[in-house]
Amino acid sequence: MNQSISEILKKKIDSIEADTSFDEIGNVISVSDGIAKISGLHKCQAMELLLFENGSYGMALNLEEDSVGAVIFGEFKTIEEGQTVKRTKEVLTVPVSDDIVGRVVNALCEPIDGKGELTNTSREYVEKPCPGVIERQSVDTPLMTGQISVDALTPVGRGQRQLILGDRQTGKTTLAIDTILNQKGQDVICVYVAIGQKQSQVMRVKQLLEEHGAMDYTSIVLASASDTPSYLYLAPYAGVTIAEYFLKQGKDVLVIYDDLTKHAAAYRELSLLLKRPPGREAYPGDVFYLHSRLLERACRLNAENGGGSITALPIIETQAGDVSAYIPTNVISITDGQVFLESNLFNKGIRPAINVGLSVSRVGGAAQTKAVKKNSGSLKLGLAQYREMESFTQFGSDVEEGTRKILERGERAVELLKQKPHRPFRAGVQTAMLYALNHGYLDTLSIDEVAVWKESVYGALSNDEKALKEIEAGWDDSIEEKVKSILSEFSENK
Numbered sequence: 001m002n003q004s005i006s007e008i009l010k011k012k013i014d015s016i017e018a019d020t021s022f023d024e025i026g027n028v029i030s031v032s033d034g035i036a037k038i039s040g041l042h043k044c045q046a047m048e049l050l051l052f053e054n055g056s057y058g059m060a061l062n063l064e065e066d067s068v069g070a071v072i073f074g075e076f077k078t079i080e081e082g083q084t085v086k087r088t089k090e091v092l093t094v095p096v097s098d099d100i101v102g103r104v105v106n107a108l109c110e111p112i113d114g115k116g117e118l119t120n121t122s123r124e125y126v127e128k129p130c131p132g133v134i135e136r137q138s139v140d141t142p143l144m145t146g147q148i149s150v151d152a153l154t155p156v157g158r159g160q161r162q163l164i165l166g167d168r169q170t171g172k173t174t175l176a177i178d179t180i181l182n183q184k185g186q187d188v189i190c191v192y193v194a195i196g197q198k199q200s201q202v203m204r205v206k207q208l209l210e211e212h213g214a215m216d217y218t219s220i221v222l223a224s225a226s227d228t229p230s231y232l233y234l235a236p237y238a239g240v241t242i243a244e245y246f247l248k249q250g251k252d253v254l255v256i257y258d259d260l261t262k263h264a265a266a267y268r269e270l271s272l273l274l275k276r277p278p279g280r281e282a283y284p285g286d287v288f289y290l291h292s293r294l295l296e297r298a299c300r301l302n303a304e305n306g307g308g309s310i311t312a313l314p315i316i317e318t319q320a321g322d323v324s325a326y327i328p329t330n331v332i333s334i335t336d337g338q339v340f341l342e343s344n345l346f347n348k349g350i351r352p353a354i355n356v357g358l359s360v361s362r363v364g365g366a367a368q369t370k371a372v373k374k375n376s377g378s379l380k381l382g383l384a385q386y387r388e389m390e391s392f393t394q395f396g397s398d399v400e401e402g403t404r405k406i407l408e409r410g411e412r413a414v415e416l417l418k419q420k421p422h423r424p425f426r427a428g429v430q431t432a433m434l435y436a437l438n439h440g441y442l443d444t445l446s447i448d449e450v451a452v453w454k455e456s457v458y459g460a461l462s463n464d465e466k467a468l469k470e471i472e473a474g475w476d477d478s479i480e481e482k483v484k485s486i487l488s489e490f491s492e493n494k
Helices: 002-015 148-153 172-181 199-211 229-247 260-273 287-295 326-334 343-347 370-376 379-393 401-417 427-438 447-462 465-472 477-493
Strands: 025-032 035-039 048-052 057-063 068-073 084-091 093-096 122-125 163-166 188-195 218-223 252-258 309-317 337-341
Touching: 048 068, 068 229, 093 229, 122 229, 148 370, 148 379, 148 401, 148 427, 163 172, 163 326, 172 188, 172 199, 172 252, 172 309, 172 337, 188 199, 188 229, 188 260, 199 218, 218 229, 229 252, 229 260, 229 287, 229 309, 260 287, 260 309, 260 326, 287 309, 287 326, 309 326, 337 343, 370 427, 379 401, 379 427, 401 427, 401 447, 427 447, 427 465, 427 477, 447 465, 447 477, 465 477
Parallel strands: 163 309, 163 337, 188 218, 188 252, 252 309
Antiparallel strands: 025 035, 025 084, 035 068, 048 057, 048 084, 057 068, 093 122
8 A cells, every 4th residue: 555655656746847947037226218227137148138027128238247238128217226127038039021011110120000910920130140251142233223323323233232421401311212112113122211210201201102102012110219219229120130031032122221320329329328438429439330230231142042132221411521420431331332412412403412523332333234334334434524624614714625515515414314303214214314415415405405305205215115125125236226216206306
């Protein structure tokens, strides 16, 4: 009897599954301005999610010997000294899915457009290493912006990082939005990251995209001016995480960061509140790494790794056109070129207000279609000569014949490159216009007539899909003859 009881007890003991798991819990030492200092979390990881007693989440940024400095997402006014904080043991992730296209989400990829939750989501790390050199291939496929001045002078390729910079109100966002509009039908997913902007302004952008049918392939990540610095800091990383989700599927993605100046300012604010030592202009020492680890995730993968791409268009706001300031020079050194928009040109009505001398693409002709490349080769040099001649001759009346021709051709080139907002030109339209400029079709027109001529060509070619496809397919004698015949019709009708 005793033996049977002991056997029963042994079986009962063996069947017991002891739960040895435990939670590591700390306490809030201090909290202010969305930053909490926590004790007791000795095994906390960098960028680990932390759960506060009031239900808010935070992220560990400072790992010190006796405390952890964390930024708080969401409500922090009800967090008080002495409250508990629990480790989640998970590094920060955000939910992504195919359903995120057409939606507006916050920096944690939570929908804020009132259209319900995302479905079929998977969670992706917000911070991860960028693809290595072996996984990449060179940029050789154009990503047309629809702006003739950009596609002809500083072209952008799929997988490139092209900086847009300029003062306030010089058309930076307009250029970026027009690039999104031009991706319609190009099988490119777009992600627009709004950092520190007014919600009303972003809603206007969303409405514009909807009117043009562009929200069908666009996601908006919004960290508005009223959000805490932690959301502004996180937003661009959430945007590139969404882009990488589609990159894994072999798709081409365009990401716009509008703008990284506010992103750097938010990180500076967080760093100063975390008591990190300030450096130049009060930015922390790792502010270069802040943007380099973001923009290096833009790439063109080779066929063995899916062949997708992430093209990045970061936006930087300058002060009085100073491109040599700290943050602009940092981002210029990371990117593959820049488009500099100048206030003086913008105020003269030259829009996009691109400064030809300070704008450059390090990818160059590799990011152009054959037709555009063939017809845009001398444009940049011609505009540079025109700008120089213009400055020398503005106070003189008599100029020699050669100089006069350069000035007249330059004036017509400037007029041709002007473009109304939200009306991108297809590659075929751009090719015809550039060919006309190079071969003297505009020389007999007055400046006012050039604008009318351009609108006529745009209207006619935009409705001739067959002709556009022929021109965009390549460039040879037969296509050149096709362009000549199209342009001759407009010359005869003049």
